[in-house]
Amino acid sequence: MQMSTRILKEPLGFIRILEFPMVLLAFATTAGYSATLDVKYKCTSIENVFSFSWFYPFDLTNTAISNDLCKQEGGSISIFGEGAVSQSQFFVCTGVLSFLYIIGVLYVYLFQLEKYESDHRWPLLASSPAVLQDFVVTAVLAVFWFIASCAWASGVNVIKGLTDFNLIKNMFMNSVNPCKDKESCHFTPHWNYAALNVSLIAGFACFFLFASNLWFIWKETEWFKSRQTPNVATGQTAGGYPAAADVLPR
Template identity: 40%
Template sequence: MESAKNAMMAGMKFSIEPLKEPLGFIKLLQFILSIFAFATTVSLDERISFHAVCRNGTHNITTKTESIQVAYPYDLHNEYFMVPLCSTPAGGPSQLPLLEGAKSSAEFYVFVGVFVFLYCLAALALYLLFDEVYRSNTNIVTADFIISVVLTLFWLIGSSAWAQGLVNLKYYTDFNECGQFDEIDDCKIPSNSCVQTVFPNFASLNVSVIFGFLNMLVWAGNLWFLYKETPWFKVRSKPPQEPSTDPQRI
């Protein structure tokens, strides 16, 4: 262990030359794209609001407004409003949560983005400080390639799950579409009316999904450049040895 550490320290030499090659340049691009992916996912902080117009007779009309926050991790099961809307029961109001959210897919997607951010940071430090050690150590090169294959799959799975989670999030924050008003007894009364007045703006989350699939494409494309550094490629690309022409065998 000590000898390996000494060898690493001896091979330490800062150079920006790896950034001029596809291996280093793409890693820097992956580092930046990962920040955009998870930053746009956690940036949303919107609200849902709706009005309930309650009619008790011809002239007795009251209006109740409810507002619910929509923010990361989009666990709408823990977001609720108080019912009933048009009266105050003797036992007090009760909580009515929203129907469904996108907590698991959002958290997994952010986990992939943060993990990739940290891995790219470590890989860039390795490329810039220990480039000669990296290229001469087949174990490090092979590990880099295998980890990159796994992270490419993670981006594909995480982006697909988050894209579906975003679809669910849009659906369940539209009370007219998902039937949330059907869960409210006061809204079922013909003389009353419930109207959603504020809808969340999901523009940043749409962008986050795009960044997820863009990350996946960049990582998939980078696998070829990583594979060229592995011993598997170098063995296959090595030219065949010419047959021996020893004069003693003739």
């Protein structure tokens, strides 16, 4: 089996190369995100540290603490709200599916390009051309990226609102002992939202790349080529006008 890199120099293959790191960046920054808040508090003369974290898939409803850190008894309170589970999972799932598809289609481009371009019944569905399969899957992933990125943008806004440092601090100082005594607790946040912002940028970039690649895949389909062939045979351009060579005086 011989490798051919010709298609990587064309827009069809080159855009796939750009999609690879962008997809990886999108789902890695989301699935790998974590944040921690350390709360130092005093019970009598002993200093203690209470830490809690939130991370993918951002199920913030499970984050609850006792309303008395010293006695660890009594009721508990929920620190956050509902979170953004479905949005983050759909976004990461779209990224993983796209990542696997890019690996597979790059293998086809590099090692079986001749079959991809000429064998209209290869490789998946016996009745579907390979290029058509590529077009349909790419279109579906482009739609997925648009929906997932919009949903994740809403989810990120929810996460930012629920995990606002001042909001959490005020909740502790109003509802949790001994933090009601403002001098008894010190808060140290260990997070920022840069990774989540990067994931959003990468997500919309993935939508743009997959949508852009549809045109170059379309040009490889029989639908496009069959429309061009009659024009070439009759000496007409794609717009239906005579070719320049036919109207020039002989």
